[in-house]
Amino acid sequence: MTPGARLAASLDLLTAIAGDPRPADAVAQTFLRARRYIGAGDRRAVTERVYGLLRRHARLGWWTGHGTPRDRLIADLVLTDGLTVKAIKALFSGQGHEPEPLTGPERTLAERLQGQPLEPPEMPEADRLELPEWLLEPLSASLSATVGPDWRAALAALNGEAPLDLRVNTLKADREGARAALAEADITAVDGPLAPLALRVEGRVNLAATAPFRDGLVEVQDAGSQVAAALVGATPGMAVCDLCAGAGGKTLALAAAMAGKGRLLACDVSAPRLDRAKVRLRRAGVHNATLHVLDESGRKWLKRQAGAFDRVLVDAPCSGTGAWRRNPDARWRLDPEDLVNLAAEQDAILVRAARLVRPGGRLIYVTCSVLTAENEDRVAAFLTGPAGAGFAPVPVVEAWAEAGLPPDTCPAAGDALSLRLVPSVHATDGFFAAVLRRAEE
Numbered sequence: 389m390t391p392g393a394r395l396a397a398s399l400d401l402l403t404a405i406a407g408d409p410r411p412a413d414a415v416a417q418t419f420l421r422a423r424r425y426i427g428a429g430d431r432r433a434v435t436e437r438v439y440g441l442l443r444r445h446a447r448l449g450w451w452t453g454h455g456t457p458r459d460r461l462i463a464d465l466v467l468t469d470g471l472t473v474k475a476i477k478a479l480f481s482g483q484g485h486e487p488e489p490l491t492g493p494e495r496t497l498a499e500r501l502q503g504q505p506l507e508p509p510e511m512p513e514a515d516r517l518e519l520p521e522w523l524l525e526p527l528s529a530s531l532s533a534t535v536g537p538d539w540r541a542a543l544a545a546l547n548g549e550a551p552l553d554l555r556v557n558t559l560k561a562d563r564e565g566a567r568a569a570l571a572e573a574d575i576t577a578v579d580g581p582l583a584p585l586a587l588r589v590e591g592r593v594n595l596a597a598t599a600p601f602r603d604g605l606v607e608v609q610d611a612g613s614q615v616a617a618a619l620v621g622a623t624p625g626m627a628v629c630d631l632c633a634g635a636g637g638k639t640l641a642l643a644a645a646m647a648g649k650g651r652l653l654a655c656d657v658s659a660p661r662l663d664r665a666k667v668r669l670r671r672a673g674v675h676n677a678t679l680h681v682l683d684e685s686g687r688k689w690l691k692r693q694a695g696a697f698d699r700v701l702v703d704a705p706c707s708g709t710g711a712w713r714r715n716p717d718a719r720w721r722l723d724p725e726d727l728v729n730l731a732a733e734q735d736a737i738l739v740r741a742a743r744l745v746r747p748g749g750r751l752i753y754v755t756c757s758v759l760t761a762e763n764e765d766r767v768a769a770f771l772t773g774p775a776g777a778g779f780a781p782v783p784v785v786e787a788w789a790e791a792g793l794p795p796d797t798c799p800a801a802g803d804a805l806s807l808r809l810v811p812s813v814h815a816t817d818g819f820f821a822a823v824l825r826r827a828e829e
């Protein structure tokens with residue numbers, strides 16, 4: 389592909405994302421699958437450009453008066469790449485697969501932006517931080533609680549690129565064995581942050597095509613997610629319920645922590661997600677997990693499991709603000725009503741989960757959100773409500789040590805009753821975890 393043809397393909401993909409209610413990565417997958425003739429280098433250039441445009445969405449929108457995808461691309465070429473109008477004209481040649489030549493207003497736009505910075509001082513703060521206006525206050529307040537005055541840096545990091553983290557599956561390998569197997573597949577992996585089984589992959593790789601992945605030695609899981617799963621404190625022989633198991637990311641980690649011994653129940657309202665979990669569990673060599681769809685009869689069945697579990701994990705449906713690095717368009721799909729609805733759902737799930745915990749057992753509440761309204765506020769609402777009677781928070785340092793995580797790496801203060809991870813400080817996705825102990829009867 390010529391550089392101009394890459395821009396034309398980027399424009400097509402950006403336009404497809406703008407007109408599709410699905411998340412950008414799903415649209416990109418469909419788009420690229422329908423264009424298998426695009427080679428690996430061109431794919432990378434196109435997705436890099438498009439994800440860059442998504443990460444600069446508000447700033448480019450400010451400069452272009454919320455212009456068309458073409459306006460945004462032209463603005464990006466000037467403001468990010470520093471191209472002259474002449475250079476842009478050469479790329480927009482209208483020849484072959486290159487974009488149509490610039491119109492008069494597009495040329496005027498490119499001329500007006502020459503020499504301007506992407507973020508001028510007069511740009512509103514919400515635009516500079518790539519946030520919908522209504523989220524600025526709740527997010528800055530929530531992040532300040534963890535990082536103090538550095539909340540802007542924390543927000544900027546949530547708009548950065550995410551690394552590829554793997555969790556070593558101890559049912560099949562140890563960290564050095566997995567690292568060696570990856571090296572044989574030409575993949576270099578360094579130790580990831582905080583989680584003792586995390587490997588961080590260097591560079592871009594096609595992991596799915598490699599033997600260590602196909603053989604189940606490693607699974608894709610952010611190091612923060614690994615920490616959250618570890619804080620469940622699952623050990624061999626326990627009865628553990630993963631109530632919002634989804635495609636099984638944390639179920640897999642729990643199964644490995646249990647060394648395949650004990651009862652592991654993975655539930656979700658979504659049958660397709662549990663189907664994906666099934667494939668992953670098989671690949672990982674997990675034999676002690678059962679999957680249960682929470683349809684009407686599934687819910688009735690689950691009610692009969694009251695008090696049956698040593699550990700119940702609620703990895704709650706949430707806004708996903710902590711995973712924005714991986715979904716840069718998600719911030720524009722969220723509205724205030726979503727947060728209200730999510731909070732109600734989180735409260736209801738916590739109440740249902742509490743019934744499953746045996747006396748002396750634990751309920752672990754996790755989200756990949758950094759918003760207080762989905763985290764500390766939900767735990768407080770639970771603990772002060774009738775279902776929370778008899779539950780008390782376990783200090784993070786205690787849960788950390790019991791989970792076998794290296795004590796010197798615990799990022800929480802000695803008296804902290806919950807853990808919040810943020811990319812700017814912990815180099816993981818944003819995560820929240822609180823461990824609640826049910827009193828013995």
Ligand SMILES: C[S@@+](CC[C@H](N)C(=O)[O-])C[C@H]1O[C@@H](n2cnc3c(N)ncnc32)[C@H](O)[C@@H]1O
Binds near residue numbers: 705
């Ligand atoms: C954060 S995702 C789970 C991610 C998964 N635990 C992992 O580590 O890969 C939240 C999940 O909650 C599920 N969910 C939503 N409402 C639920 C409910 N009322 N009960 C159980 N699961 C629910 C969603 O289908 C979604 O898969």
